[in-house]
Amino acid sequence: SANMGIALSSVGKKVILIDGDLGGANLHTCLNIRYPQTNLNDFLTNEKANLNEILLDTPSDSLKLISGGSELVGIANVQHSKKAKLLRHIEKLAADYIIVDLGAGQSYNTLDFFNLSNEGIIVCNPEPNAKLDAYSFLKSVVYRKILTNFKTSSTEYQIIKKILVDERNKTLQLTRIPLMLGQLYPEAGKKISGILQSFKPRLIMNKVRRRS
Numbered sequence: 001s002a003n004m005g006i007a008l009s010s011v012g013k014k015v016i017l018i019d020g021d022l023g024g025a026n027l028h029t030c031l032n033i034r035y036p037q038t039n040l041n042d043f044l045t046n047e048k049a050n051l052n053e054i055l056l057d058t059p060s061d062s063l064k065l066i067s068g069g070s071e072l073v074g075i076a077n078v079q080h081s082k083k084a085k086l087l088r089h090i091e092k093l094a095a096d097y098i099i100v101d102l103g104a105g106q107s108y109n110t111l112d113f114f115n116l117s118n119e120g121i122i123v124c125n126p127e128p129n130a131k132l133d134a135y136s137f138l139k140s141v142v143y144r145k146i147l148t149n150f151k152t153s154s155t156e157y158q159i160i161k162k163i164l165v166d167e168r169n170k171t172l173q174l175t176r177i178p179l180m181l182g183q184l185y186p187e188a189g190k191k192i193s194g195i196l197q198s199f200k201p202r203l204i205m206n207k208v209r210r211r212s
Contacts, residue, residue, distance in 0.1 A: 001027060001030075001099050001101035002027060002031055002101075004099055005063050006060060006063060008063075013096040013097055014062050014095045015064070015096065016064045016093055016097075016098045017031075018101065019040075019065070019066065019067055019101055020068065021068055021101060022103075023068075025040075025068025027068065028065060031063075031065055032058075033058070033065065038056065039054060039066075040086070043086070043089070044086065050092075054066055078109065083108075083112065087113075100113050112144070112148075120141070121202045122202070122204070124204070124205055125206055125207050126205060138201065142196070143164050145195060145199060146192055146195055147160060147164075149191065149192075149195060150188070159181060159184070163180055163181070178191075
């Protein structure tokens with residue numbers, strides 16, 4: 001993420017890097033910032049009103065950093081209302097590119113940050129366990145993306161959740177979800193089809209040793 005930000009800023013793009021690894025922030029160390037003066041803690045505890053107030057300078061004039069919080073106990077499990085506020089404010093930032101660096105794992109925080117992006121990128125090593133983790137993450141991202149488009153109190157939400165639970169240990173073909181739901185709720189089926197068609201994540205295979 002740091003290298004992508006530096007590369008884009010070096011060709012004149014205005015870039016904001018955000019350390020979205022809540023509870024395990026370390027992106028600032030890649031930019032030679034030893035002790036960030038402000039971070040996401042200040043925003044999430046309402047000490048700062050917006051994200052522009054916690055933008056940090058970096059060695060590149062057109063590259064800014066929002067450091068992740070790590071001092072606040074429980075920040076890795078931030079409340080839903082605070083997370084929703086953070087996501088809204090990220091969308092308001094003015095930049096050519098906003099790069100959010102995410103930690104590993106499949107917490108709702110990580111999935112929701114990934115789904116906020118219009119260019120979600122998964123970086124994966126070629127080892128079998130890493131590829132399996134990437135596949136599992138991607139599956140969770142899609143499930144989360146579908147479920148968050150329906151109210152938790154709706155019948156459609158409950159049916160979709162049951163389908164996902166029933167198929168959890170099987171190889172679920174995603175195209176089956178709108179078909180199964182569409183039999184009872186045609187509009188919901190169309191909605192999910194649209195979500196799946198518009199979802200186009202990217203994959204970077206890192207440290208590849210063989211072309212295959």
